[in-house]
Amino acid sequence: MSKILSQKEKIEGERKQVTVMFCDMEGFTPLVEELGPEESYSIMDQVYEILIHKVHEYDGTVNEMTGDGVMALFGAPIALEDAPQRSIRSAFAIHREMAQFSDKMRKEQPELPPLKMRVGIHSGPVVVGTLGNDLRVEFKAVGDTVNLASRMEGLAEPGTTYVSDDIFKLTEGFFRFEALGDREVKGKEEPVNVFRVVSPRTRRTRFDVSAESGLTPFVGRERELELLMEGFERSKSGRGQAFFVMAEAGVGKSRLLYEFRKAVANEDVIFLEGKCLSFSHGVTYHPIIDVLKFTFDVREGADDSEITERVKKGLKILGVDEEHTLPYLLKLLSVKDSGVDKISMSPEAMKDRITEAVKRISLKGSELRPQIVAIEDLHWIDKSSEECIEALLDSIAGSRIFLIFTHRPEYVHTWGAKSYFNQISLTHLSNRESLALVRHLLSTEETDKELDDLTFKKTEGVPFFIEEFIKSLKDLKIIERKNNTYKIAKDMKAVSIPSTIQDVIMARVDLLPDGSKRLLQIGSVIEREFGYELIKRVAGLPQDELLSALSVLKDSELIYERGIYPQSNYIFKHALTREVVYDSILAKKRKELHKEIGNAIEELYGDDLSEHCELLVEHFFLSEDYSKAADYSKMAGRKAEKNVSLNEAAAYAAKRVTALEKLPETKDILKQKIDARTSLGLYMFQLFYFVEAKDAVEPIFKSAVDIGYTKRVAQLYTIMGTYSYWVKEDFKTGIKQLEIAADMSVKSSDVVSGFFSNQWLGFAHAYCCNFKKANRHFKKALQINIETKNIWGTSVVMGCISHWVLNYNGLIAQGYKMSHKALKVALKSGDIYSKA
Incomplete structure (x- = not known):
């Protein structure tokens, strides 16, 4: 929250996934009419204080005061990895505080109606930024996130929270919901699925939810589990141990801890747990309180007297003195009459007493049985808990205490290094291990290689990413099951990165x-x-x-x-x-940055831009400098052609066509478009995609003829002739177009159309058993390749003469001799077709 407030005036516009909450008071207008503006203002001032405080408590920001409520954002301007969950917890806190406030006000003014809030929540993409000194949100065509959140609030009954289907899917494991079905919503063509939030569940982390719904196979962490077990054995013998398990989000810290808990389930051991939660970092001693609740078996909802009795009973079993321990433990457990208020001491002294009390029960407990204390997510720990843990760490060397802490790489503890400290760093899963996860998630023993490669590329062995990515592919029907395997069924451009x-x-x-x-x-x-x-x-x-x-x-x-x-x-x-x-x-x-980057590359590498032309194509295309994008596409295409990568050359030719189509029409641009489309057509033609080749050149055929661009027209007739003959099977038209191409190639001295038109005339005539004509055209094609020293073309045409002319005429010996010559040339050129 401090970063949000300190940077509010200079947040640059960004696109974000944000959860929006609208919160309005029921019956505000009648309230004003009955009480008058001054008294109503006083009440609303206190209501706003509640709303703002409870929004900030969960790291939300109040974006707008609406007159009788607020609009709040969770995940903007600072992103939150559990924004939907925080927004609902904030809503519960608002309803709870408002109920208490309403009771208080109605005792003073019995005529007042119950003061209740209606809350609506939705999550989606928005654009956030600053305008002047106020944070504002702009809504683009990517979604009507705010409008739908407002509609949810409008549907809600007083004292309730209504959420969209998106929020439900993101939080269903953390809360209980009542499905209200489809509702007509203003501004939406289709009905919207609506849910009422009923109550929180006991699960508090993403892993808790996953564990309840079913876990994926435990893979790739066998050695790490062995290390924990070895450390546990040492601690059982009276050599206390502390293990720090470090990994990025989603890599498997909680899962390793879960498997360790299972592994020691049959041991005579006390297993205590505490969690540092993202939305509880402001709660002092939160993980320590968790550990105490485990220690004394304090259940959710227990009243003060029950908590006191349980702690007293536990201290008696442990053999711990009540006088110096009980008040401080009860204070941590929020018991009102803990006895601490009767003890006069400074805040620092109080902190020391609390730390000593926690340390005392831990050490005493380990004398009865080996004790494991696991605290997760230290990166969210509060300062008081951190100091308490530090004191405990200093005391465990000769005890039977085994401490496990999990944290992300950004967290660095200040507890020094001791001989009984151990570090485990979890790495990403291998492709084989990732594949095991994917196949389990899809309930199949086989998956398509294209899907496997895509998953490896996108998720890079992070288990959480794998699970969310595969779930997203299934939900969007990007993949489908066919013959007991899953395959990609749709264009991957439809895939967006899951909001989680x-x-x-x-x-x-x-x-x-x-x-x-x-x-x-x-x-x-x-x-x-x-x-x-x-x-x-x-x-x-x-x-x-x-x-x-x-x-x-x-x-x-x-x-x-x-x-x-x-x-x-x-x-x-x-x-x-x-x-x-x-x-x-x-x-x-983004457009501005692409332009700056393209210009910077030109300045840095001006002496050899061919090395960077592929990158320049992308940057200038995305910066909408289509003239430069076309120039570098041409360069990249020629580079790919020299490297005999025709598919890549065709892709750059297509990019060049797209760029040129976006430029204003001039004589020069028209000529460039003819060049670009002809190049694309020739690449497709050489890849035997005759339909695609025809489609590429058809739009500029007439223009090329009209301006008398003879060289290109010859190439265009070559492409159209092969299409007519081999696709349409219009043999007469096909041969005629190829003959026109051959004649024009001589007039324009164009070796490209000369080679290809004669080669394909050779095929056409051989196909019709006109072997003499076929031989004549193949020899013309051969002569062109020899004169231009094109050994690749030479070997190809030699192979054609051997097969289509000599062998088909029964001249097997001559055919073999010619084939042998073709092979020798092919060995020099590397042409796989002639070699075959």
């Missing part, structure tokens, strides 16, 4: 210092890997500032460095991180 993954990634990115975040955004626009000199030129930062910002990104493990400064390259650790960061940048800003 976006939230996890952007929650980390938004916590970066401004300079580092901006650098990450620039890097995401360049490509997954970017060089130091290039980003330095685009960012325009002083060297020290640039290196400092890059260092933050490396330390946070968002990027890796390769090479030696200043020839360093930087690589996004996850392809998904790059995609999510790129998608968060507004289209206008």
Whole structure:
């Protein structure tokens, strides 16, 4: 919240996945009429205080005061990885506080109606930014997130929270809902599925939900589990141990802990757990309170007297003195009459007494039985809990206590290093292990290789990413089951990164210092890997500032460095991180950055742009500088052609066509369009895609003829002739068009149409058993290739003469001799067809 407030005035526009909550008071207008403006204002002032406080408590921001309520955002301007869950918890807190406030007001003014709020919540994409000094939200065509949240609030009954289907899907494991069915909503053509939030469930983490619904196979962590078991054995013998399990979000920290808990289930051991939650970092001693509830078996909803009795009974079993322990434990457990108020001491002394009490029961407990204390997600820990754990860590060396902590890489403890401290770093799953997860999720023993490769590329061995990605593919029907296997069934452009993954990634990115975040955004626009000199030129930062910002990104493990400064390259650790960061940048800003990057590459590598032409195509195309995009597409296509990569050459030719089509029509542009479409047609023609070749050249055929572009017209007739003959099977027209091409190739001295028209006339005549004519055209094609020293074409035509003319005429010996010559030439050219 502090970062949100301190940076509110300089948040640059970004596209974000945001949860929007509308909260309005029921019966506000009659209330004003009955009480008058002054008294109503006083009541609403107190209501606003409740609303704002409860929104901020869960790291939301109040975006707008609506007169009788508020509009709040969760996940903007700072992303939150569990924004939908926070918004509902905030709504529960609002309803609870408002009920207490209403009771209080009605005792003072019995004539007042019950004061209740209606809450509506929806999640979706929005654009956030600053205008003047106020945070504002702009809504683009990507969705009507705010409108639908407002409609949910309008449907809600007083004192209830209504949510959309999107919110339900994201939080159904954490709360109980009542399905209200489809409702007609203003502004929506189709009815909207609506849910009423009933109550929270006991599950508090994503893993808790997964464990209840069924876990995927435990793979790739066998050695790490062995290390934990070995450490546990040491602690049982009186050599206390502490293990720190570190990994990024979703890599498997909670799962490893779950499997360890299962492994020791039959041991005579006390297993205590505490969780640091993202929305509880402001709650002092939260994980310690969790551990105490486990220790004394305090159930949810227990009243003060029951809690006191359970703690007293537990202390007696442990043999711990009540006088110096009980009051402090009861205070942590929120018992009103804990006895602490009767003891006069400073806050620091109180903290010391609490720490000593926790340490005392832990050490005493381990004397009865070995004790395991597991605390998850230290990156969200509060300061008081951290200090309490530090004191416990200093005391376990000779005890039977086994401590396990999980945390993300960004968390660095200050507890030093001791001989009984152990670090486990979880790595990503291998492709084989990832595949086992995918097949379990799809309930199949076989998956299509294209789907496997896509999953490996997108998720890179992060189990959480794998689960969410596969779920998204199934939900969107991008994949389908065929013959006991799953295959990709739709264009992958329809796939968006699941909001759950976006939230996890952007929650980390938004916590970066401004300079580092901006650098990450620039890097995401360049490509997954970017060089130091290039980003330095685009960012325009002083060297020290640039290196400092890059260092933050490396330390946070968002990027890796390769090479030696200043020839360093930087690589996004996850392809998904790059995609999510790129998608968060507004289209206008992205366009500007692509232009700046393209210009910077030209300046840096002006002496050899052919090495970077592929990258320049993308940057200038996406910056909408279509003239340069067309030029570099031509360069990239020729480069691919030289490398005998016709598919790639065709792709760049198509890109060039698209770029030129976007430019205003001039004589020069028309000529370039004829060149580009003819090149595309020739590449398709050489790949035997005759229909696609015809489609490429048809739009400019007449224009090429009209301006007398003889060389290109000859090539166009070659393409149209092969299409007519081999696709339409209009043999007469096909031969006629190929003969026109052959004649025009002589007049224009064009070897391309000369070679191909004669070669395909040879095929056409041989197909009709006119072997003499076929031989004549094949020999013309052969002569052209020999004169131009094209050994690839020479070997191809020799093979054609051997097969289509000599062998078909029964001249087997001559055919074999010619074939042998073709093979010798093919060995020099590397042509696979002639070799065959």
